[in-house]
Amino acid sequence: MTDTLHEHADPELHEGEKLVEMVNVGKTYGAIRALKGINLTVKAGEVTCVLGDNGAGKSTLIKIISGLHPHNEGELLVDGKPVSFSSPRESLAHGIATVYQDLAVVSLMEVWRNFFLGSEMTNGTYPFAGLKIRDMKRIADEELRKMGIVVKDIDQPIGTLSGGQRQCVAIARAVYFGARVLILDEPTAALGVKQSGVVLKYTAAARDAGLGVVFITHNPHHAYLVGDHFIILKLGEAVLDKKRSEVGLDELTRQMAGGDELTELSHELKRPGS
Amino acid sequence: MTDTLHEHADPELHEGEKLVEMVNVGKTYGAIRALKGINLTVKAGEVTCVLGDNGAGKSTLIKIISGLHPHNEGELLVDGKPVSFSSPRESLAHGIATVYQDLAVVSLMEVWRNFFLGSEMTNGTYPFAGLKIRDMKRIADEELRKMGIVVKDIDQPIGTLSGGQRQCVAIARAVYFGARVLILDEPTAALGVKQSGVVLKYTAAARDAGLGVVFITHNPHHAYLVGDHFIILKLGEAVLDKKRSEVGLDELTRQMAGGDELTELSHELKRPGS
Amino acid sequence: MSHTTKAPPSSAPAESSNRVTLGLSNRLLARPEVGALVAAIVIFIFFLIVAPAFRSADSFFTVLYQASTIGIVAVGVGMLMIGGEFDLSAGVTVTAAGLFNAMFCYELGINLIVGAVLSLVFCLLVGFINGYLVMRTGIPSFLITLGTFFVLQGANLGVTKLITGSVSSPNINQMDGYSFLNAVFAHEFHVFGVTLPITVIWWLLFVAMSGYILQRTRIGNWIYAVGGNADSARAVGVPVLKVKVGLFMTVSFLAWFTGMHYLYNFNVLQAGNGVGNEFLYIIAAVVGGTLLTGGYGNAFGVAIGAFIFGMTNLCIVYAGWDPNWFKAFLGVMLLLAVIVNLYVKKLSTTRKVG
Amino acid sequence: MSHTTKAPPSSAPAESSNRVTLGLSNRLLARPEVGALVAAIVIFIFFLIVAPAFRSADSFFTVLYQASTIGIVAVGVGMLMIGGEFDLSAGVTVTAAGLFNAMFCYELGINLIVGAVLSLVFCLLVGFINGYLVMRTGIPSFLITLGTFFVLQGANLGVTKLITGSVSSPNINQMDGYSFLNAVFAHEFHVFGVTLPITVIWWLLFVAMSGYILQRTRIGNWIYAVGGNADSARAVGVPVLKVKVGLFMTVSFLAWFTGMHYLYNFNVLQAGNGVGNEFLYIIAAVVGGTLLTGGYGNAFGVAIGAFIFGMTNLCIVYAGWDPNWFKAFLGVMLLLAVIVNLYVKKLSTTRKVG
């Protein structure tokens, strides 16, 4: 896994370098305002965690960086130059790979084809060059095994995998292809404890390999395990924006839960034996 | 919320009564074995938690109870009588309501229509009786607000809500219509801390109202907050099956994580400030 | 927890800050039929300008009549498409209904009313078989109904030939029950100097019923659900099989109805007729804003779609354009209608549904 | 973490316990074309029994020829359908291609080869417009290509009438370039006493190419992806627009090719021809196991679908059955093929894909 990262990571990366920067970015869907005045910097060798309630605008934020929806307001800078991606292809071309929350895979296609979709290995560059099918199957299988996922048949349609297994394929793919920036939208939501651990390890490894990582999650514990910088969104605006050194796990948890509600909750639910 | 539960819960429920029982149940999808020799009892006034890795067979288990896929082996007893549901309608008719992991809602339909889908309120029983549209909108809006979800427009297609918001609609619906048994497949996976708290409260309230609850999750902390009985699945078989009094949170976490891996992980990922 | 706990009120008001209430005009524009309506009005005005012969009440009612002969079946086809299925056999079922009635009664000398009822039973059976096969085999309805389309097309010809020795039905206007059925299915009202065929009234009635069912009843809710996502609908207890079979039977009922009109209006039927009309029904539905993949659309849209088709079809004649180019004009009009439709929707909202 | 950390090997072997390796036969059966192949064999044997006239090499090659005239365009239509789109204009594009070539050269006295090339450019443009409109407007391809279908149908007739004063193209077999183009598009090989039309060879070649592209190239991967889930495909960087426009242009290229065959085989073309064939292409694709909703199917399946259609079509004549019932037989055969197809798939696996 780490080998993979090092093989694929852009060797030109310098820790602390600003890879992606958002200045005052805003986004509306028709009449619905999803984001407003967001400032965010993704630095090489750092994990930026974005937290927030449901509907806060987290997915919208990363869709802007990955070129799925263009932003309406403010500026998006990649490597210091202002850009407005009109398709995910452009963003990928800048070495930005994304795991989407709701656009993970093509159900009817085989696992290995999904893994390599959009970045197939071929015997040449001319359009009808043959695919290196055997290699791709082997690599896909290997990368998945590294995450602790053994699919019964690398040729089976990905739609027959469990929800978590599918999520793992999407993550493994992004890690494998993310050369400079890796964006993960709630990667651990559908995962078991073991798989979550693996994803967190990957995230850390990507950071150590010098990539810039954006990590979206609802779980402040997970966030605090890997994050260098924390942003909490609320109704499309940033309500907290702090470095790791400025904020503790407790404050993060409290902010996420909207004050003391969680403490109250465990009180309310208090049961014998716990 | 609690009022809702009490209004809708079957008044005939007696705590400890066996509502659903699985005896040696197994299930294969074609050549793939998803479950084997499962024994499980859902009792009134108890929460049964099912935990397990990705692909362990958790969703398959609950799809059998809710009538989506019939089982191939063993027996399923509801109220002591053996049944094999051939459609979810039959299971609903027994007062069993389910929140599915991957079959939540119909994207193109309005929020309130999704909420009442399959259990619409009408002015009569004859087939072309008018819908009580105003009442349904009001109730749907109320029930969602109780979960802390305010949709911008109860008339908007549910496909335009965020992933977590959609999940909340599905949960609110099941709680509202679940008369005897409530089944939740990873309800908190896509939810923020606050919303997760609400769902856990609902779960506890359902239990207190005398319903039998099956709660599927990857999060042993969540499970331990509400569970009375814990089952861990691994590769389709139960590897742990214990009452709350027989097992502690620590053991549960350890079992889920496959031994000491998590401890090792937080060790590995150890960072300044944590 | 205590039973008096109130719902957490904390978050609710907070969230409402980015809640936007769409204005009435926006709400209106988001409805599936509004685009079609605008397109219809644009085309209507266009033809009023270029086709002087169109500027009379008579012409308008001729257009309405033409629209109604497509529109009645299109009501059913539209509902079926909202429910996520196709029916390619609807066009020939129309003809089969009329042939069945005519030949059965003529050969056995039976009252036409009896034959009409039996023909209805036959059509409902066709619809049932379509729906049942689609649901039980899981084969797409496009294929199943293509099969029934061919079978009925062949049977129409083969049976007619076998029984009458020719390829058209016998003339039934001297038989018992004719005048009653003619009054029901093919009467023409003369009001204020114009001729109003009864089919137009029936059509509007069916549209209104379909509109009511789709928007205001439980069954309507289920139709949208099975079309939008059959698996999710099944999971919450919607009887998917019954709903879809019912929709196929609705289509065949309306096909029977139209078949009765043809028979009692023209008194004879050509056994080869009706082929190709199945697409006109689908076109009407789709021009009216129905989603081809199901789950979206409504009855008024479909009616407007049928009207646009009928109007374009005849107004090319009213305008006196070169008949060789007829189809080309039709194609341009169709594209125009669809694009206006789309543009209107874009105007109202950029919200993406998916 | 250390860079020498090995991949966690603990869980991998544990999971493999419920891993099932499907046997070769099961793997084979799960392929989209196998059901169609079995159906083809069943129908083939059936007709060998009931139609004595079919039991000759000559007849077999006539069937192959008939299949190839549908099959060449069906190759493209099948790929397009895997890519999630329809093309209803393919049938009339065939005719338009031939008419364009014939009339252009005849009127201006230009070498036919020049006309053929210009006709190709014209067809590719039609395909491009189809694809571009579909992608840019977001209107379903069913509607856009229905529009082009009408426009081309009308233009075929209108232009031909305008230029030649009749509804068929001028005879071009005396013009420059004829013999070369005839050899390319309409040559007949005589081997071992049977006649092998060159279109059969072209057809098999196109099928092989399409099979290779779909299974073995990056573009093929993209075609499946845009058909299976265009949004996901776009999200991982597949150029959805280019792929889909390319598919529409592939269809129109193959339509051009077939149009050239008709022109140089029959020397004239009727302007009204080709209407209705668009459905034969779709039927061939679907009978061959292509999913109507996209994302699933393959080239060999489509070829077998075309073969089943050609065989059924002609063997009903070889069998000497009453032509009035022709369509009914065709319908039954179609349903039979589809059901056998389904049954074979069920045999192989109950795995549900969703």
Add this chain to the structure above:
Amino acid sequence: SGGGAPKNTDTGGSGGGGGNSGYTFAMITHETPGDTFWDRIKAGANQAAKDTGSTLKYSADPDATKQAVLIQNAIDSHVDGIATTLVTPDALIPSVKKAVAAGIPVDSFNSGSDFWKQAGALTHFSSDEFLAGQQAGEKAKAAGATKILCTIQQAGSVALEDRCKGVKDSFPNTENIQVNGADDSAVTSSIQAKLSQDKDVDWVITLGAAQALDTIKAIKATNSKAKVGTFDLNIDAAQAVKAGDLQFCIDQQPYLQGYLAISQLYLFKKNGNIMGGGGPVLTGPSFVDKTNIDKILPFVENNTR
């Protein structure tokens, strides 16, 4: 009223055949399924087959390219003779030549009167479409027409276009209109629309009997004074002639065409006979109008005219 089928109809015509010759003949046409006209052709051909004790294989496709394949199909089946229409001569001649080269006698009928020789057919049975159109135009002119509307129920058909072309040739103020022949109400509405758009039209010539009846309905609905004449004949059209709603039907005697085409093949095989003495055999046009309708009506009711 009562009604119902007249009992005891003998549609088969004369019973006894001329023994059992054992020949198999193929008849291939450009029929669009469901047209009464082709029905008559088939009836005649069947009768001839019965009378000569041969077997008839009938097949049809309106698309010339597919009709050519059907001829090939007949060659593959080694039939004893082929009767075909030559609606698109250039497309069909090569196939006919192939049949002749394979030693199968071919005769042609219905359309292609200028091409049968070139194709190598024995002879040709037809009524010239263009000529029939011309005569229809002249009849209308004689009846005082000022403007004729000629309806075409199937787009792009060479035979139908020829008929209207003939009408226009003898009566220049003729306009064509396309109608959807597969839908009676669409035909009625279109004609209604045309009549109100162009009030000058005082004659309508339809190319099929069913369209003539639809036109009569449209004329009644618009209170137009237009008169109607039509090509082809069926029971209802014949009755309309009798009732005076329809001025004439142009009958090219399809029954005769079918009968002769098959008889010719039989006679050629049996006895080397060729009809027509090197020229085509004309079966029409014959006009059915008020003057002769009473004589013809019984045959029409018998499905043989």
